Amino acid sequence: MYAGGRLLLMQLQVLLVAGTHGNEINGIWLFEQCEKSPFLINTHGIKTIKVIGNPEAKKAGTRYIDNDLNRSFLAESFSSMNSSNLEGVRANQLVRLYGNQGENPCQIVLDFHTTTASMGSCLVVYGRREADLALASLIQNRLGLPIYLHETDKKQTGFLVESWPCGLVIEIGPIGQGLLNSKIISQTKLILENFLEQIQQVKNLNLLFPEKLIIHRHIKSIDFPRDEEGHIDGYVHSLRQSKDWQPLKKNDELFYKLNGETIRFEEDESFIPVFINEAAYMEKNIAMSFTKRELWKFKPEWKQSLIDLIN
Numbered sequence: 001m002y003a004g005g006r007l008l009l010m011q012l013q014v015l016l017v018a019g020t021h022g023n024e025i026n027g028i029w030l031f032e033q034c035e036k037s038p039f040l041i042n043t044h045g046i047k048t049i050k051v052i053g054n055p056e057a058k059k060a061g062t063r064y065i066d067n068d069l070n071r072s073f074l075a076e077s078f079s080s081m082n083s084s085n086l087e088g089v090r091a092n093q094l095v096r097l098y099g100n101q102g103e104n105p106c107q108i109v110l111d112f113h114t115t116t117a118s119m120g121s122c123l124v125v126y127g128r129r130e131a132d133l134a135l136a137s138l139i140q141n142r143l144g145l146p147i148y149l150h151e152t153d154k155k156q157t158g159f160l161v162e163s164w165p166c167g168l169v170i171e172i173g174p175i176g177q178g179l180l181n182s183k184i185i186s187q188t189k190l191i192l193e194n195f196l197e198q199i200q201q202v203k204n205l206n207l208l209f210p211e212k213l214i215i216h217r218h219i220k221s222i223d224f225p226r227d228e229e230g231h232i233d234g235y236v237h238s239l240r241q242s243k244d245w246q247p248l249k250k251n252d253e254l255f256y257k258l259n260g261e262t263i264r265f266e267e268d269e270s271f272i273p274v275f276i277n278e279a280a281y282m283e284k285n286i287a288m289s290f291t292k293r294e295l296w297k298f299k300p301e302w303k304q305s306l307i308d309l310i311n
């Protein structure tokens with residue numbers, strides 16, 4: 001299309017975000033190294049824009065300043081431009097600059113996080129958008145990463161990736177907040193390069209989608225045990241600590257109290273726990289989340305949705 005003599009082509013751009021939480025610093029560090037050595041990451045010819053999600057929180061060494069940025073991408077805060085908190089303003093700014101309709105439009109976003117839970121690396125998909133499921137399938141097929149499908153949790157909304165037509169969160173752990181770790185950095189680089197390689201393959205219509213994908217579907221989150229005043233009076237049981245992704249059966253140990261009481265898993269069906277004792281979720285009253293492991297058949301319309309977005 002020509003406009004004013006200028007050739008306008010909608011070029012695919014992928015937004016890469018690290019430091020949406022200011023104390024998750026491995027991705028931030030990797031991006032900073034890329035500034036010094038632009039060829040550090042093999043982008044497979046895909047145009048990318050790298051941003052630090054919450055630079056103010058990064059400076060302060062905290063997860064956020066006023067509110068969790070990754071719960072601030074809400075329609076109501078976008079409608080009022082005089083948002084009174086730093087993260088509301090930043091969420092607006094990111095969408096204005098890099099949203100699909102933004103000044104420098106990106107169609108896909110990859111949001112790199114770290115977790116203190118012993119989850120290894122996984123992908124988080126929010127809801128059941130077709131392009132997200134297609135892209136997650138490609139990465140699971142390539143790297144074998146688990147997919148955590150986050151949905152139907154009305155208390156947890158306003159995630160960054162939901163403001164782009166396609167977007168996934170990458171969680172890598174375990175790592176303490178504010179620490180650099182060689183394994184986490186190399187995992188971040190590996191996963192990022194594989195994403196860009198797969199996106200390039202979709203662009204070239206050189207597609208290898210799997211027939212099935214394994215989904216860990218969010219069921220619910222549970223709180224720590226608390227006394228009458230609401231103070232935490234028990235901790236994650238030693239047999240449950242660091243046992244993310246390992247199925248729970250009835251009567252398995254969940255929490256231990258110093259009075260000797262063990263709190264057990266009482267559901268009849270088996271759930272798979274994730275984000276066990278994640279440091280950042282204590283303030284959200286989440287000790288761990290339960291998921292159900294499901295085998296889903298890959299749908300052709302997912303593939304078409306991703307192809308339409310990329311080409």
Ligand SMILES: [Zn+2]
Binds near residue numbers: 021113
């Ligand atoms: Zn995070």
